Amino acid sequence: MAEFKTEAPAEPTADSAGADIPISRKGKIWLMQSAGAALLIAGWAYFALPHFGSAQFFLDSLVFCVFGTYAFIAAYNARRETVTLEKKLRYSLIRRNMHLESMTTRDDLTHLFSRRHLFDRFERELQTAKASGRALSIVVIDLNGMEQINTSHGHEVGDRVLAAFGRFLADQARGSDVLARIDGDEFAVLMPDADERAAEAAVTRLLTALEKGQLFEEDDLSLKTTASIGKSGYPWEADSVDQIISSARDSMSAHKREQSALVAAAGGAPADADAG
Missing domain, CATH: 1.10.287 (Helix Hairpins)
Structure with missing residues (x-):
């Protein structure tokens, strides 16, 4: 953790x-x-x-x-x-x-690092990786279904879901990872000294953990969420912060399209969060 x-x-x-x-x-x-x-x-x-x-x-x-x-x-x-x-x-x-x-x-809601800190740290880590010849990866995560949760259960519950996801990320991360909330429902995990294989393993680990359990359980409300996740890194994808982030977001968007296609093929509505 x-x-x-x-x-x-x-x-x-x-x-x-x-x-x-x-x-x-x-x-x-x-x-x-x-x-x-x-x-x-x-x-x-x-x-x-x-x-x-x-x-x-x-x-x-x-x-x-x-x-x-x-x-x-x-x-x-x-x-x-x-x-x-x-x-x-x-x-x-x-x-x-x-x-x-x-x-x-710090982000007040999740207590993860802020977008500003992530990008400052990313620049430093990238320079270190280039100087030492080591790999660097980032995983970008979009928590699906937040709009439906806010509409159905209120923004207060939505905020608690985001905070719960921050704790979930901390439980799944390595000690050296830098976790940040970079937008409303968008998160990132900066992984120093991690190559493409390590980034892929992190994506698989996060998706498996989300699939196995309920992200949010409180009183009589239980919410299971999904996430669209993309990855990128140096030197296997790009060699600047902007290019790496753009590549990771493209990867995340591709994953989101795959998820929507699977839901459509199964004959269901493209809902990303289920309440129980």
């Missing part, structure tokens, strides 16, 4: 609060601490030294030691809390950016 997981950055901890403070900031902090220590020593010299050897000297020195210790502890804790807060804000910004990126790369 293909996984679609985005790892979030690890939560910042207080123990590592100062680990990534820029050197220039560390220098400023050190200067401020040094200045504070100098002022404390100067104050002690001004108030305590004139009474050297007396009880007043001991008392003033004790007061300055306690005050200095408290000041340094308070300054250290304040810096620690400030740096930790900055790290948490940075972490929140990273998470937000990841969420925004996910919104542009």
